[in-house]
Amino acid sequence: MLLSGSDIIVKTLIEQGCDLVFGYPGGQILHVYDSLYKYQDKIEHILTAHEQGAAHAADGYARATGKPGVVISTSGPGATNIVTAVATAHLDSVPLIAITGNVPTYQIGSDSFQEIDITGITLPITKHNYFVNSVESLADILREAFKLAVSGRPGPVLIDVPKDVQEAMCEYEEKAPITPEERFPAKDIRIKEAAECINSCKRPYIYFGGGVLSGEAQDIMLELAEKIDAPIGCSLMGLSAIPTDHPRFLGMQGMHGHYASSTAMNNADCVIALGTRFNDRVTGDVSKFATYTKVVHIDIDGSELSKNVGANHGLRADIKLSLEKILPLVKQVNRPAWQKEIEKFKAEEKANADTREGMTPSNIISLLNTYINENTPVATDVGQHQMWAAQNLIFRKSRKFLSSGGLGTMGFGMGAAIGATFATKERSVLITGDGSFGMSLNELATATKYNVPMVILIMNNGVLGMIRQWQTLFFDKHYSNSILDRKSDFVKIAEAFSAEGTRATNLDELKTAFDKAFSHDGPYVIDCIIDKDEVVLPMMAPGSSMNEIITEVEAEK
């Protein structure tokens, strides 16, 4: 079939199983938009308010499903507007396909109008990118992009298509959807060594990250934990992979992780790290991190092994397939002494728990927990509210927590929640802060245009709370530019966008607000007022270690 490049793009997307894209048109991508018009019965396009929102939505779509999300933008400013979102996806290993238009090939390199070297710009923040020179290579490049995005460690791929390539005609032949590259377990000898290491330890601890979600290794991981009687903790990216109330789960660990989880990791004599990368937010001072601990590390990306923390046994392999081979080799044991220690850590955590009444962060999230169900995707922005959400949300099913972990992108959540709702057809929840929401509230336009059912919970403390917390602790309470003191009325903003909203200043009001929000058809904004001096605890100060966890902060009086 003889087709134009732009038709080939859309046909190949459809061929690869994509029926929904997010984007924003512009001069150098108009041909593609014309093809989207032509094939609109097969593929839907969601128009956002800003390309960044579209790209975060595609990312949210991917996080919620594991399928690649697709974003389309024009050249120049359209392309640069997606950069933050592409970087966000890159750092969190999210399969994202970004298609950008560019000026015709004969104008490339001449600084023509809206020409930008987007492949150059995104080189370090994509898994791979392509500048498409000829229409003949277009379909195969797109297929390869889909394959790359989901194979091994997933990640974003960008395809830059000059306008004349979109226009040019070429023979197109439909092909089958790609299959991800085959995954393999580690070599038998490495499996055996790892199992021996696990067998010889007394205080094992399983620490997992997003790789367990993308590798779908949660069930076998739980079996392993059961067999070797080990507690489990995770990084921010691992959240929702296993049910929060699983008896072996101690919660997220790291800078703002659960005390019991971080402490257990620090006291373990063997850390079994699965699909995670020992980020500095997790380890604190690496030189003091788990110094006498044996580390068994399995990751599909070999470059993560011994990158941050030396691994005694680094297995570059698929987690699930490797654990399936390790499981029969490890001894079934009970470790009453270790469990007793863990119970002690849990009790210490409980003793330090925030038991105040009223509009405290943990009470707010706990109340929210009674409204969400096992299928509700919950997105966050970045700041204190993100950590409160991570600490207190209760998940029952995988891929329900959508948060920018690696890049920490404020403004991520709004797009991500919209994308997640489109992907799952479920009402989503966005937990955001007044600062973060200010960066992305333009996407309320998208949420109302498409009548996206979503509950937007703004934990409004009037400040850039996380910045304030650091200034309280490390900068002598010099609150430099972290007090927002804005005159914005979020309820009126919601109304101006034709959404609904209400304010909640106490838990009763919040309950009424949730009642309305969770039965509302469309986006609903809750401006939830909290104190500016709430802090996220516990906290492992940057550069400190796990035995120096801050559990109390002197109140601002």
Add this chain to the structure above:
Amino acid sequence: MNRYIVAVLVNNQFGVLNRVTSLFRRRQFNISALTVSETESNEFSRITVTFEGEEDNKQQLINQLYKLPDVCSIKELNNDNSVSSELLLIKMKNDPATREDIRAAADAFKAKSMDYSRDSIVFQLTGDSRRIDDFINLMRDYTILEICRTGIVSLEKGSSTIRKVTNL
């Protein structure tokens, strides 16, 4: 700090060298020399990287390189398993007072004189990097006007080739 030589076979495509060097820059690998050349096949180019650092850094460099889809295979080369060579061009001041000494040194190293003018002499020397370092050091006693060296190229001894290396 050790010196490692890593040969990288990459797709012979526009922009691939940029991907490789961009990786070195953003991860701050200490690269002391880099050569790029055509190969026996026009599908591939070969990059030879001379890298200074610890074993862990070298492993990280190799692991990171493998993540680039344009990298086809990688081989670490060392003195035992490979032959390496480098080419030097060095321009010396041609001063009657030192001319004979410079000549004698050049002869001893079998450096070839490539250009001779009233004020300058250009020598060419090929050999392993150590030999080239030694020659340059010797020349430092006189007036060096300019130096240019290619960086190492390296091939494995025997009949095996980099193309046979699999990705694991």
